[in-house]
Every structure is written in C-alpha cells, then in structure tokens.
Amino acid sequence: MRIGITGVPGAGKSTIIEALGNMLCDAGHRVAILTVDPTSSVTRGSILGDKTRMGTLSRRPEAFIRPSPAGGTLGGVARKSRETMLMCEAAGYDIILIETVGVGQSETTVRSMVDFFMLVVLTGAGDELQGIKKGIMELADAIVINKADGDNLVKAQVARGEYERMIEYIRPATPGWPTHAYLCSAVKHTGLQELWQVIQVFQRMTAESGVFRKRRDGQLLDWMNSMIDEHLHNLFFEDPVITGRMPEVRDAVLAGTISPTQAVAELIGMFDVRRAAARQVDLFHPAAEKR
Ligand SMILES: Nc1nc2c(ncn2[C@@H]2O[C@H](COP(=O)(O)OP(=O)(O)OP(=O)(O)O)[C@@H](O)[C@H]2O)c(=O)[nH]1
Numbered sequence: 001m002r003i004g005i006t007g008v009p010g011a012g013k014s015t016i017i018e019a020l021g022n023m024l025c026d027a028g029h030r031v032a033i034l035t036v037d038p039t040s041s042v043t044r045g046s047i048l049g050d051k052t053r054m055g056t057l058s059r060r061p062e063a064f065i066r067p068s069p070a071g072g073t074l075g076g077v078a079r080k081s082r083e084t085m086l087m088c089e090a091a092g093y094d095i096i097l098i099e100t101v102g103v104g105q106s107e108t109t110v111r112s113m114v115d116f117f118m119l120v121v122l123t124g125a126g127d128e129l130q131g132i133k134k135g136i137m138e139l140a141d142a143i144v145i146n147k148a149d150g151d152n153l154v155k156a157q158v159a160r161g162e163y164e165r166m167i168e169y170i171r172p173a174t175p176g177w178p179t180h181a182y183l184c185s186a187v188k189h190t191g192l193q194e195l196w197q198v199i200q201v202f203q204r205m206t207a208e209s210g211v212f213r214k215r216r217d218g219q220l221l222d223w224m225n226s227m228i229d230e231h232l233h234n235l236f237f238e239d240p241v242i243t244g245r246m247p248e249v250r251d252a253v254l255a256g257t258i259s260p261t262q263a264v265a266e267l268i269g270m271f272d273v274r275r276a277a278a279r280q281v282d283l284f285h286p287a288a289e290k291r
C-alpha cells in the first residue's frame with residue numbers, strides 16, 4: 001500500500017508518520033518513509049530534522065526512512081522517489097508512506113505516486129481554508145484533523161463538521177470512495193488505529209471495484225510518458241546544433257521577424273534525435289544535473 005500525506009507546515013505530518021509507522025511495524029509490517037520536497041536541494045538538512053522527529057521509528061529495523069533526493073526540479077525529485085519506492089517494495093517493505101511539503105505542485109506529484117492520499121489539517125477550518133486550496137482537497141481520500149487533544153479537542157470536533165460540509169461540494173478523489181474527515185492526535189496516539197482501518201477498507205473496496213488496479217496502471221503509463229517528455233526535452237535543449245542556433249532564433253522572435261510557431265518549426269526541423277541520443281549516454285542525467 002502506498003500512502004501519501006500532505007498538509008500545511010506544522011500540521012503534524014511527520015509526527016503522524018512516526019506514530020502510524022510504529023503502529024504498523026508493531027503489527028508486523030515493514031514500512032518505508034519517503035519525503036518529496038523539491039526545495040530540499042537548498043535546505044538539505046531537513047531530513048536530519050525529520051529523523052530526530054521520527055526518533056523511535058528511525059531506529060527500528062522494520063522501518064526505512066529516506067530523505068527527499070536533491071533533484072533540483074520537481075520532475076527529478078519525483079522520478080527518483082518513484083524509483084526508490086519500487087526498490088523499497090522489492091526489498092520487502094509492504095507499506096510506503098510519502099510525506100510532501102504542502103506547497104505548490106508536489107501534492108499533485110505525490111498523488112500520482114500513491115494509492116491513498118490524506119490531507120492533514122488543523123482546527124479552525126474557516127481560517128485554514130485560506131491556506132488549503134480546494135484543488136488539494138479534491139485530491140484527498142481522507143481529511144485528517146490532527147492535534148485533536150487537550151483544549152483543542154472540542155475545536156477539532158467542530159472543524160470536523162465544517163470539513164464534512166465542505167466535502168459535500170467536492171468531487172471525490174477516488175471513484176466510489178466517499179472522502180470523510182477524521183480526528184486524530186499523533187501525540188496522544190488517538191484515532192490512528194481507526195485511520196488505518198479506513199485505509200484498509202479503502203484498499204479492499206478499490207481492489208474489488210477494480211479502481212485500485214486501474215489507478216496503478218494509469219500511474220505506470222503516466223510515469224513512462226513523463227520520462228519520455230523529460231528525456232526528449234533534455235536531448236533537445238542540450239543538443240549543440242540547437243543551442244548554437246537558439247540565440248538568433250530568440251532574437252528574431254523578439255524582433256518580430258518570425259513568429260514563435262515559425263521558430264519552433266525551424267528548430268525542430270534542425271533537430272536530429274539520433275544524433276542527440278548518441279551524444280547522451282546517460283539517459284536521465286543530463287549535463288545540468290551533473291554539475
Ligand atoms: N498537541 C499536539 N501537537 C502535535 C501533534 N502532532 C504534532 N504535534 C506538534 O506539532 C509540531 C509540528 O509537527 P510535525 O510532525 O513536525 O509537522 P509537519 O507537518 O511534519 O511539519 P513540516 O514537515 O515542517 O511541514 C511539533 O511540535 C509536534 O510535536 C498532536 O497530535 N497534538
């Protein structure tokens with residue numbers, strides 16, 4: 001089972017993963033934790049923070065925690081994370097948990113890698129709403145209101161009702177699966193067992209309806225297509241014939257002497273994919289990444 005976890009910074013994603021991961025290891029699973037963070041090439045140290053936050057989990061032999069690869073682009077990070085995911089599964093990890101940073105595009109990317117996607121939120125749905133785009137709620141199979149403990153419990157229950165009402169207006173992320181809001185406390189370890197049961201019901205239902213297989217098949221083909229896109233893009237923009245001609249063509253477009261459409265036709269006309277491919281032996285490590 002591949003599970004994606006997103007949410008605003010500080011919502012408690014890592015703490016949930018730590019608690020859920022320990023629980024699953026106790027139940028006999030082997031759990032791999034990956035992070036998809038396209039900004040981590042800048043901050044690099046962030047996983048050290050996460051390893052300390054996942055203190056008990058990181059010491060367990062049944063668990064494997066891997067930082068986000070410093071791929072530079074989201075595409076690069078996603079590709080490496082997908083490969084890592086397959087390797088972990090081949091190595092016997094039966095549950096993959098992927099944490100994403102709740103900004104920009106990484107939610108869509110992680111959604112495209114997982115079976116079940118959860119959005120972790122905090123209380124005060126009204127205020128939170130401003131930070132959570134409707135589009136992200138549309139990706140979620142479950143909305144998890146964390147920190148439902150202490151003085152916050154009542155507020156969390158109110159928030160749950162608010163989220164439930166909002167969900168009614170949103171298209172479900174998975175055909176045939178009703179998205180709901182759930183309460184949990186990653187610190188007090190409440191609601192997590194229930195959440196895991198929800199995930200198991202999801203797995204059973206989608207397996208029976210064929211949605212599970214269909215989604216995985218679609219993800220595989222999308223992955224292949226995106227690698228073709230990426231590879232062709234790299235071949236084109238690193239081909240010396242293209243890079244040599246590019247400045248003049250750009251100037252001509254800016255001067256208005258040729259249209260962008262004409263420019264593309266000319267450049268594509270000059271592009272010899274075999275010549276470019278012969279130059280580039282290492283398919284997915286173009287010069288820019290090597291640097
Ligand atoms: N009271 C309470 N605090 C919590 C709970 N879960 C997490 N926290 C606290 O909230 C803070 C942020 O938790 P993290 O797990 O690091 O949150 P995150 O979503 O992974 O944050 P980023 O990775 O920085 O986006 C920490 O200080 C946690 O101890 C909870 O269930 N209850």
Ligand SMILES: [Mg+2]
Nearest residue numbers: 013014050099
């Ligand atoms: Mg975190």
